[in-house]
Amino acid sequence: xxxxxxxxxxxxxxxxLESAQHAGDLPAFDVPPIPVERGRHTSHGDFGTSVCLKLxxxxxxxxxxxxxxxxxxxxxxxxxxxxxxxxxxxxxxxxHPEWLKSQVQSILDAGxxxxxxxxxxxxxxxxxxxSANPTGPLTVGRGRGGVMGDTLANLLAAANYRVExxxxxxxxxxxxxxxxxxxxxxxxxxxxxxxDFPDDHYQxxxxxxxxxxxxxxxxxxxxxxxxxxFRARAESDIFADIRATLQRLGIVFDAYFNENVLHENGQxxxxxxxxxxxxxxxxxxxxxxxxxxxxxxxxxxxxxKSDGDPTYRLPDIAYHVDKIRRGYxxxxxxxxxxxxxxxxxxxxxxxxxxxxxxxxxVIFHQFVTLTRSGEQVRMSTRRGHFVTLDELIDEVGxxxxxxxxxxxxxxSHMDFDLDLAVEQSDRNPVYYVQYAHARIASxxxxxxxxxxxxxxxxxxxxxxxxxxxxxxxxxxxxxxxxEMAVSRLSPHLLPFYAQELAAVFHTFYRDCRVVSSDPEDVxxxxxxxxxxxxxxTVLARVLYLMGMEAPERM
RNA sequence: GCCCCCGUAGCUCAAUGGACAGAGCGCCGGACUUCGAAUCCGUAGGUUGCGCGUUCGAAUCGCGCCGGGGGUGCCA
Numbered sequence: 001x002x003x004x005x006x007x008x009x010x011x012x013x014x015x016x017l018e019s020a021q022h023a024g025d026l027p028a029f030d031v032p033p034i035p036v037e038r039g040r041h042t043s044h045g046d047f048g049t050s051v052c053l054k055l056x057x058x059x060x061x062x063x064x065x066x067x068x069x070x071x072x073x074x075x076x077x078x079x080x081x082x083x084x085x086x087x088x089x090x091x092x093x094x095x096h097p098e099w100l101k102s103q104v105q106s107i108l109d110a111g112x113x114x115x116x117x118x119x120x121x122x123x124x125x126x127x128x129x130x131s132a133n134p135t136g137p138l139t140v141g142r143g144r145g146g147v148m149g150d151t152l153a154n155l156l157a158a159a160n161y162r163v164e165x166x167x168x169x170x171x172x173x174x175x176x177x178x179x180x181x182x183x184x185x186x187x188x189x190x191x192x193x194x195x196d197f198p199d200d201h202y203q204x205x206x207x208x209x210x211x212x213x214x215x216x217x218x219x220x221x222x223x224x225x226x227x228x229x230f231r232a233r234a235e236s237d238i239f240a241d242i243r244a245t246l247q248r249l250g251i252v253f254d255a256y257f258n259e260n261v262l263h264e265n266g267q268x269x270x271x272x273x274x275x276x277x278x279x280x281x282x283x284x285x286x287x288x289x290x291x292x293x294x295x296x297x298x299x300x301x302x303x304x305k306s307d308g309d310p311t312y313r314l315p316d317i318a319y320h321v322d323k324i325r326r327g328y329x330x331x332x333x334x335x336x337x338x339x340x341x342x343x344x345x346x347x348x349x350x351x352x353x354x355x356x357x358x359x360x361x362v363i364f365h366q367f368v369t370l371t372r373s374g375e376q377v378r379m380s381t382r383r384g385h386f387v388t389l390d391e392l393i394d395e396v397g398x399x400x401x402x403x404x405x406x407x408x409x410x411x412s413h414m415d416f417d418l419d420l421a422v423e424q425s426d427r428n429p430v431y432y433v434q435y436a437h438a439r440i441a442s443x444x445x446x447x448x449x450x451x452x453x454x455x456x457x458x459x460x461x462x463x464x465x466x467x468x469x470x471x472x473x474x475x476x477x478x479x480x481x482x483e484m485a486v487s488r489l490s491p492h493l494l495p496f497y498a499q500e501l502a503a504v505f506h507t508f509y510r511d512c513r514v515v516s517s518d519p520e521d522v523x524x525x526x527x528x529x530x531x532x533x534x535x536x537t538v539l540a541r542v543l544y545l546m547g548m549e550a551p552e553r554m
Numbered sequence: 555g556c557c558c559c560c561g562u563a564g565c566u567c568a569a570u571g572g573a574c575a576g577a578g579c580g581c582c583g584g585a586c587u588u589c590g591a592a593u594c595c596g597u598a599g600g601u602u603g604c605g606c607g608u609u610c611g612a613a614u615c616g617c618g619c620c621g622g623g624g625g626u627g628c629c630a
Contacts, residue, residue, distance in 0.1 A: 035570065043573090050572045053610070063610085088610080090573070133630070174629060287628055298557055298626075305628035312630050340558050341625045366559065367623070407578095408567065411559060413623060415566065420579085428592090429578065435592050446589050488570075496568065499577075506593055515589045532589095554592070 004117060004483050005079065005476065009047045009093055010034045012075050019073040026069055029058045036093075038480065045084065045092030046473065052089040063089025100472045101460045107475060107534040115478035115541050119486055120161030123329025127153045130246065130253075130334075131168040134238040135179045136204055138245050141336055141368045143389040144414065147405035147547070148365060149334040150251045151491040154545045159486045161330065165252070168319060170259035171235050173312070178202065180231025186211035187230065191220050206241075210234050245390050249398055250547045262318045268310055271318040271353070272303060280352045295348035298341075313342065317349040324355050332361045332489070340364050363489050365410040371417045387418070396421040396428070399548045403430040406546055407495040429499060433543065434551055436502035439509065440536040441552040447515045447529060454533065458526035467504070467511040468531060474504045475538045482545070498542045505535050 013034045020026040032051065039045045052070065056063040067085035074083045081096035107114050129149025132142050153163045170176070182201040186208050189195050197203075214222060214233060222229060246252070262268045272288070275281045280291045286306035290313065293300050303314040323331050335343060343364075347357050370377040370387055377387060393401055400421065407429070408414050421428070444454060463469070481497040484490065513521070514528040540550040 035572095037570070037572085039573095040569085040576085041573075048573085050611090053572070056610075086573080088573085135630090170630075178629095285628085289628095302628045307628075309628085311628065316630095337559070337624050338630080339625090342630090364559080369623085412567070413560060417566080420566090431592050432578090435590080439590055439593080441590095443589050450589090484570080492568085496577075503577090507595095509589085510585095510594050513589070517588070554590090 002117065002479075004480050005095075006036050006038065006047060006480055006483075008077070008079075010036045012077055012080075013049060013051075013070070013091070016070045016074040019075075020069045023073065025073065026066065027059050027061075029055070038477070039092065044086070044090070046095045047093040049091050050089065052085075052091060056089065067091045095473070097469065098461065100469060100476070101463050103472060103476055104460050104463070104531050104534045107537055108530065111537060112541065112544075114537055115482050115545075116158045116160065117479050117483055119159040119483065120156065120329065123161055124164065124327070125153075125156045125161035125330035125332065126164045126166055126323060126326075126328045127156065128166045128168055128323075128331070128333045130242075130251075132242065133170050133173070133175060134235045134242060135175050136202060136238060137206060137388040137390060138242055140370060140387055140389055140392055140416065143249070143392065143401060144365055144368050144405045145334045145336060146246060146249060146251050146389075147402050148363065148410065148491055149332075150249070150547055151402075151406055151494065151545065152332065152334070152363070152485075152489065154547065155482055155486050155491060155494075156330070156332075158482050158545060164254045164328075166255045166257055167253045168257045168259070169239075170312075170315070172260055172263070174309075176231055176235065177227060179207075179234050180227040180229075182207050183210050183214070183230035183234045184225075184227050187214055187222060190215045191223060206238070207234075210237055213237070241390075245388075245393070248390070248393050249402060257319070257322075259315050259319070262315050262322065267318045267322060268315050271321055272310075272314060274353055275303075275317075275349065278352055278354075280349075290345065290349065292345050292348060295345070295352055297345050297348060301345055313345055313349075316342070316346050317353075320346055320350055320360065321353065321355070324350070324360070328359075330359050330361070332363065334363050334365065337364055337366045361489060363410050366413045368405075368414045368416055371415060372419060377418075392416075392418075399434070400428050400430045402547050403428070403433075403495055406491055409490065409492045429495070430548065431554070433498045433502045433539065434549065435554060436505045437536060437539040437543065437550045438552060438554045440505070440532045440539070443514055443532055444529070444536070450515060452515065452525070452529065454529055456526055456529075458530045459523060460527050460530060462524050462527045463531060465508075465512050467508040468528075471504045471508045471531065471535060474501050475534060477501075478538055478542060481542075494542060494546050498539075498546065501535075501539060501542060505532075505539070508535075 013036065014031055017026065017031050021028055032054070034049055034051050036047050036049045039048050052063045052066040055066055059066055064085060064087055067089045070091055071083050071085045079096055079099045081094045083094070084092045086092055127149050130138070130142055130146045132138060150165065153165050157163045178201055185195045185197050185201065190211055210233060214230070272281065275290065280295065281303065282289050282291065287302045288304035289300045290303050291300055301313055302311050304310050343362055347360065350357050350360065395418065404416065404421070447454065477497065481493050485493045512528060514525060514532055516525055543550040
């Protein structure tokens with residue numbers, strides 16, 4: 001549970017600056033935040049910063065000269081070999097090779113905890129995601145939010161948060177009434193009645209399936225029943241399907257929160273009353289409006305319709321009030337792009353009620369479009385022609401769904417080519433990463449068959465090949481990746497890291513023989529067995545964080 | 555009309571305002587008589603949509619266009 005190397009390097013850099021100022025080698029100025037970044041090229045070291053370029057103006061000095069003086073004052077640290085100034089004013093930090101080698105043992109000691117760090121200090125973090133109302137099978141787009149939310153939750157846990165996954169849904173709104181009515185009409189059709197099925201009702205086959213089940217179980221006994229009977233059955237069947245689909249992706253929630261609770265305990269209306277008391281609510285055209293424009297929104301919004309029912313905005317605010325009162329250290333919601341316009345109103349509502357919203361965060365992800373036979377598949381739950389998340393899992397499998405859904409940044413529109421996913425499933429990047437893991441498992445099996453003791457002490461200092469060092473560096477980068485993924489709410493960094501880690505392993509495998517029959521190679525062989533076991537640990541860890549399998553064989 | 559997101563290699567996408575813009579797929583050419591070839595190595599491929607601006611420095615920030623998507627419901 002240590003701090004990242006980057007953070008430690010930043011602290012050393014600050015010490016160096018202050019030391020240089022104290023000695024009079026640099027003029028006095030406030031030390032700014034030091035953005036240390038990982039070196040992109042090996043010639044730039046393992047870590048570097050360009051901050052001296054920014055300091056040039058304030059210090060009235062040549063940036064390279066500042067860099068040189070910082071380097072002269074840079075504190076000694078066990079993990080650093082050397083620090084260099086580089087034109088036009090960069091400072092590059094090189095990790096110590098002997099220290100790097102020793103980290104192989106640290107990785108093995110940390111095991112499944114490797115890569116963890118302490119950002120959360122044990123605080124609670126709630127992640128709300130999926131949150132689809134039970135009106136139909138989950139769409140591919142919901143799958144994206146689901147995978148992102150679940151993975152972010154894994155990441156938060158690795159960053160020492162106590163994580164709760166929550167699914168918020170509403171089974172009482174207008175859409176649910178239409179759902180019930182849709183089933184009722186299909187049921188009547190089955191009884192031989194001629195019905196006029198409205199365009200805005202749910203067209204999907206699953207509606208017919210539910211109607212058929214009701215017919216099998218009740219015959220025509222429900223002919224006079226009202227919509228609520230059909231709605232209840234539809235809700236329970238569909239919700240069971242949704243949970244089953246999510247389960248297939250390895251997504252399990254800790255809590256399901258029904259909007260009804262907020263109506264039953266009156267929180268919807270007390271929230272409205274408080275907003276009114278604070279002057280953010282007015283009546284017009286028989287409806288109740290939020291002064292959203294005053295709160296920074298583009299226009300005022302209806303909170304309560306003229307028929308007395310609230311719109312979704314009011315319960316959404318009440319729901320967030322409920323979350324805040326539960327006392328989470330962090331609240332994160334994963335939403336689709338269709339909520340981009342709405343969510344600021346929720347936050348504004350919370351602020352209007354006097355709540356701080358710094359720890360209320362949101363990730364918007366753009367839509368997923370599917371391509372089949374070179375043409376885009378238009379998706380609409382209501383129209384019923386769409387590819388469901390279940391079908392996608394059928395076609396490409398859980399691991400590929402998770403990997404692909406993660407491998408793009410949230411704000412990027414995702415184009416999922418179904419033909420490619422089916423035809424080239426064995427060339428899927430997911431296999432590339434898993435193959436590295438399976439390959440190591442195979443090496444270890446091979447070694448054991450030849451009588452090697454995997455736990456025999458090894459002299460890690462014997463590791464020397466550039467490919468070995470690259471592998472170690474990349475393994476150590478996991479913690480950095482977790483830190484960035486959490487602090488930037490960017491789970492997409494994981495698949496990129498996984499791909500890089502697998503790549504350096506495969507290169508190492510080409511360059512370095514682990515299990516050799518040459519007696520002279522026994523010692524280095526032992527060290528390499530430790531190294532590949534560490535690599536297996538790290539690969540398993542990143543696969544776990546992404547919610548994917550780490551196979552011993554493929 | 556107005557608001558939000560996106561536009562980067564043939565395709566799908568990366569890149570906390572910093573060093574030569576990087577991967578995968580695809581193309582082309584190589585590598586298995588010893589640990590898994592679902593792998594590796596190499597070649598080619600770019601005016602970061604366009605134009606102004608801010609900055610020592612812009613794919614990144616600002617303004618204006620062009621193109622795609624989403625929103626602009628008393629639906630969620």
